[in-house]
Amino acid sequence: xxxxxxxxxxxxxxxxxxxxxxxxxxxxxxxxxxxxxxxxxxxxxxxxxxxxxxxxxxxxxxxxxxxxxxxxxxxxxxxxxxxxxxxxxxxxxxxxxxxxxxxxxxxxxxxxxxxxxxxxxxxxxxxxxxxxxxxxxxxxxxxxxxxxxxxxxxxxxxxxxxxxxxxxxxxxxxxxxxxxxxxxxxxxxxxxxxxxxxxxxxxxxxxxxxxxxxxxxxxxxxxxxxxxxxxxxxxxxxxxxxxxxxxxxxxxxxxxxxxxxxxxxxxxxxxxxxxxxxxxxxxxxxxxxxxxxxxxxxxxxxxxxxxxxxxxxxxxxxxxxxxxxxxxxxxxxxxxxxxxxxxxxxxxxxxxxxxxxxxxxxxxxxxxxxxxxxxxxxxxxxxxxxxxxxxxxxxxxxxxxxxxxxxxxxxxxxxxxxxxxxxxxxxxxxxxxxxxxxxxxxxxxxxxxxxxxxx
Amino acid sequence: xxxxxxxxxxxxxxxxxxxxxxxxxxxxxxxxxxxxxxxxxxxxxxxxxxxxxxxxxxxxxxxxxxxxxxxxxxxxxxxxxxxxxxxxxxxxxxxxxxxxxxxxxxxxxxxxxxxxxxxxxxxxxxxxxxxxxxxxxxxxxxxxxxxxxxxxxxxxxxxxxxxxxxxxxxxxxxxxxxxxxxxxxxxxxxxxxxxxxxxxxxxxxxxxxxxxxxxxxxxxxxxxxxxxxxxxxxxxxxxxxxxxxxxxxxxxxxxxxxxxxxxxxxxxxxxxxxxxxxxxxxxxxxxxxxxxxxxxxxxxxxxxxxxxxxxxxxxxxxxxxxxxxxxxxxxxxxxxxxxxxxxxxxxxxxxxxxxxxxxxxxxxxxxxxxxxxxxxxxxxxxxxxxxxxxxxxxxxxxxxxxxxxxxxxxxxxxxxxxxxxxxxxxxxxxxxxxxxxxxxxxxxxxxxxxxxxxx
Numbered sequence: 001x002x003x004x005x006x007x008x009x010x011x012x013x014x015x016x017x018x019x020x021x022x023x024x025x026x027x028x029x030x031x032x033x034x035x036x037x038x039x040x041x042x043x044x045x046x047x048x049x050x051x052x053x054x055x056x057x058x059x060x061x062x063x064x065x066x067x068x069x070x071x072x073x074x075x076x077x078x079x080x081x082x083x084x085x086x087x088x089x090x091x092x093x094x095x096x097x098x099x100x101x102x103x104x105x106x107x108x109x110x111x112x113x114x115x116x117x118x119x120x121x122x123x124x125x126x127x128x129x130x131x132x133x134x135x136x137x138x139x140x141x142x143x144x145x146x147x148x149x150x151x152x153x154x155x156x157x158x159x160x161x162x163x164x165x166x167x168x169x170x171x172x173x174x175x176x177x178x179x180x181x182x183x184x185x186x187x188x189x190x191x192x193x194x195x196x197x198x199x200x201x202x203x204x205x206x207x208x209x210x211x212x213x214x215x216x217x218x219x220x221x222x223x224x225x226x227x228x229x230x231x232x233x234x235x236x237x238x239x240x241x242x243x244x245x246x247x248x249x250x251x252x253x254x255x256x257x258x259x260x261x262x263x264x265x266x267x268x269x270x271x272x273x274x275x276x277x278x279x280x281x282x283x284x285x286x287x288x289x290x291x292x293x294x295x296x297x298x299x300x301x302x303x304x305x306x307x308x309x310x311x312x313x314x315x316x317x318x319x320x321x322x323x324x325x326x327x328x329x330x331x332x333x334x335x336x337x338x339x340x341x342x343x344x345x346x347x348x349x350x351x352x353x354x355x356x357x358x359x360x361x362x363x364x365x366x367x368x369x370x371x372x373x374x375x376x377x378x379x380x381x382x383x384x385x386x387x388x389x390x391x392x393x394x395x396x397x398x399x400x401x402x403x404x405x406x407x408x409x410x411x412x413x414x415x416x417x418x419x420x421x422x423x424x425x426x427x428x429x430x431x432x433x434x435x436x437x438x439x440x441x442x443x444x445x446x447x448x449x450x451x452x453x454x455x
Numbered sequence: 456x457x458x459x460x461x462x463x464x465x466x467x468x469x470x471x472x473x474x475x476x477x478x479x480x481x482x483x484x485x486x487x488x489x490x491x492x493x494x495x496x497x498x499x500x501x502x503x504x505x506x507x508x509x510x511x512x513x514x515x516x517x518x519x520x521x522x523x524x525x526x527x528x529x530x531x532x533x534x535x536x537x538x539x540x541x542x543x544x545x546x547x548x549x550x551x552x553x554x555x556x557x558x559x560x561x562x563x564x565x566x567x568x569x570x571x572x573x574x575x576x577x578x579x580x581x582x583x584x585x586x587x588x589x590x591x592x593x594x595x596x597x598x599x600x601x602x603x604x605x606x607x608x609x610x611x612x613x614x615x616x617x618x619x620x621x622x623x624x625x626x627x628x629x630x631x632x633x634x635x636x637x638x639x640x641x642x643x644x645x646x647x648x649x650x651x652x653x654x655x656x657x658x659x660x661x662x663x664x665x666x667x668x669x670x671x672x673x674x675x676x677x678x679x680x681x682x683x684x685x686x687x688x689x690x691x692x693x694x695x696x697x698x699x700x701x702x703x704x705x706x707x708x709x710x711x712x713x714x715x716x717x718x719x720x721x722x723x724x725x726x727x728x729x730x731x732x733x734x735x736x737x738x739x740x741x742x743x744x745x746x747x748x749x750x751x752x753x754x755x756x757x758x759x760x761x762x763x764x765x766x767x768x769x770x771x772x773x774x775x776x777x778x779x780x781x782x783x784x785x786x787x788x789x790x791x792x793x794x795x796x797x798x799x800x801x802x803x804x805x806x807x808x809x810x811x812x813x814x815x816x817x818x819x820x821x822x823x824x825x826x827x828x829x830x831x832x833x834x835x836x837x838x839x840x841x842x843x844x845x846x847x848x849x850x851x852x853x854x855x856x857x858x859x860x861x862x863x864x865x866x867x868x869x870x871x872x873x874x875x876x877x878x879x880x881x882x883x884x885x886x887x888x889x890x891x892x893x894x895x896x897x898x899x900x901x902x903x904x905x906x907x908x909x910x
Contacts, residue, residue, distance in 0.1 A: 018518055018565055020511055025563050028506035035507055049849020051483035052490055056475055056597055063473055082539045089588040108480050110473055117866040121849055133544040142511055157852035159831060277835035380732035394504020394576055397612035411572040
């Protein structure tokens with residue numbers, strides 16, 4: 001459609017920019033890899049009784065605003081893409097594209113709560129849209145999010161917080177990611193300590209923002225920044241002591257000393273024990289009081305997941321308990337706990353680790369080409385027989401030369417390349433070893449079976 | 456979020472319509488079913504060497520217009536949703552949501568042709584958006600399309616037309632749909648007959664529209680309508696004779712009689728033979744000269760798929776050969792052949808057939824509940840052991856009564872319900888038979904294994 005490189009001046013050819021920075025469209029091999037990852041994560045969640053949601057991409061602006069009312073200042077957020085209907089079918093509604101998966105869940109519950117069975121175990125792996133000004137390798141304008149949540153009606157046991165951590169750990173391990181930790185804290189601990197000093201946590205965004213960097217800088221730096229932001233020095237020192245507490249009992253001692261409420265500590269204790277009982281390895285779930293999460297809607301447990309040694313990538317998963325996010329739905333309280341994985345970051349990590357490359361050849365997959373424009377039945381018959389033998393077969397029907405055949409099979413990452421010659425013979429190439437053998441056309445399936453056994 | 460039914464007048468509760476007619480959001484069990492179907496179709500395509508694309512949902516308006524230039528009168532179509540960036544991140548581009556999956560493919564090829572290996576075997580199962588004025592059970596504003604295409608560079612063998620029919624037949628059979636036919640024709644046959652009478656087919660939209668209803672009405676009615684629309688009677692009679700030709704040789708005789716070109720007949724002969732050679736059953740691919748497809752971009756083979764006895768549902772799949780759709784990309788010719796399945800119609804058929812219901816209980820799946828707020832370790836330990844035994848386990852941690860437990864397990868369609876009592880005992884219920892047995896907590900996995908063997 002663009003002729004900026006072709007140089008033709010055909011009047012029917014339009015000249016315009018087709019680039020779409022921030023809206024990734026990958027080559028098929030990369031899409032297959034990404035869909036494999038999505039499928040693996042979904043299977044892991046389903047094995048824990050979570051079931052998929054598929055929320056509408058287009059939502060009413062009022063729903064997006066109301067669903068986010070707990071953490072937005074009101075109004076449609078500045079990063080939202082709005083959607084216009086054509087005049088012919090104007091319904092009077094104001095639409096926008098969803099920018100997260102949490103708010104559409106609240107709309108779904110508002111409409112269907114009578115038909116839903118609580119606690120609702122749900123996950124969603126779907127695209128969201130954000131109008132980033134400068135898209136980068138980890139900030140896209142269109143990207144997948146992956147949310148897993150348990151939402152209750154009225155009450156919701158703390159054991160679900162452990163189950164969410166467990167679901168995430170399971171999903172990552174199924175993918176083959178092992179060098180990661182889920183860092184856990186509880187906002188009630190921070191709130192209690194601040195409360196003992198007469199500071200309310202939800203009035204203290206600056207504090208949260210400074211603490212949020214706590215795991216990436218020395219604690220002294222955190223204390224200095226807190227004091228510089230106007231926090232009394234003794235409070236800053238206490239916050240420094242809290243975020244550097246290595247164990248629950250250290251934090252408990254500090255809170256006792258200040259006469260502060262212990263409920264956050266007890267909740268953390270319950271959640272961490274239950275996570276271990278559910279099978280989360282001890283080194284995959286680590287206490288870290290510097291984890292606070294920016295969003296105000298978290299009310300208890302908070303999680304962030306980092307790849308070991310690559311903390312500079314930022315969190316590849318984050319979430320927590322939100323007691324009140326959906327409280328206005330139908331006059332009922334819907335406490336929830338969940339985590340969200342940024343799939344783009346996760347894919348980036350996997351690519352850095354060469355996981356994509358390790359996948360390599362698909363040994364059940366074959367490309368069949370023909371060298372000359374010979375009998376159509378020879379090629380369709382071979383394709384059919386190989387498929388009937390259970391192989392995944394890509395059929396290339398236009399006659400191709402040896403070099404082109406090899407490049408097609410390489411790009412398709414198949415285990416075997418079958419080239420049909422004239423006179424009823426075929427060459428079978430083992431793509432891994434490069435070994436080739438000539439066989440009669442009706443012996444191709446057997447030859448591949450033999451090579452697969454030898455691999 | 457809506458309190459139209461709750462009657463509260465809390466000032467913080469917003470009053471507005473949350474309904475989204477035409478934007479379906481299904482209950483989790485229906486989403487699981489739909490995703491199973493999508494996965495099955497995708498697996499079938501991958502087994503034939505097709506690989507997934509995942510095109511951007513947001514596209515430039517110029518791309519949508521240019522990609523559709525062959526079949527649109529120009530300009531953004533009247534059913535397109537346009538997308539606005541917020542002022543803060545305005546890039547100057549004009550965006551709209553994709554309304555089909557074909558046009559994004561052309562953009563993708565335009566950008567990446569140097570990195571792609573032709574013939575490109577691709578499929579896409581993704582959402583598209585159309586601003587229907589009156590959404591109905593089969594006309595949504597947001598819905599999945601499912602496209603499978605082979606796109607060549609310069610040349611593209613007719614055998615791919617057979618491979619596309621084969622891929623569709625395979626996908627439908629994998630799903631369990633058997634009562635359907637792919638009806639096939641070739642627009643060159645119609646063009647040749649019209650040409651012999653001095654009528655050009657692409658000037659004859661009215662003819663195509665009348666013929667397109669041909670398989671749902673008696674041929675006499677079609678001839679009458681053609682004559683009424685101003686077609687000379689002898690031409691209308693010939694068209695009637697063509698659309699009611701039961702075999703290729705009948706159509707060949709007619710074209711010979713008029714001295715018309717036979718190439719369309721020869722192409723059909725090649726494609727139908729090759730489809731049978733590839734394994735398409737004879738009764739699943741049926742010659743039907745009334746199939747013409749509305750879009751002008753089809754240049755040869757055309758397909759429509761109907762459910763037997765439910766032709767009134769309309770085509771559940773349609774497509775064909777488009778020689779020129781992408782001809783302006785980088786100055787190269789990219790002939791293609793493909794089909795598109797309307798997933799909403801397919802799902803509707805499956806629901807009508809009760810296929811969803813037949814799926815029934817998942818015998819590898821278990822819901823674990825606890826009756827009283829007893830020891831957390833008893834429940835987490837049971838959940839863990841069952842998962843380690845390979846079962847998919849939904850854990851319900853808030854204490855629930857017997858009735859609620861049953862409704863949760865029923866809704867989740869699990870094979871077994873485990874209720875933990877106090878004093879280390881559990882009740883295992885076989886959801887299929889309703890039989891229950893009491894066992895010690897650490898005997899639950901064995902009890903389920905035994906019941907599964909007995910099922």
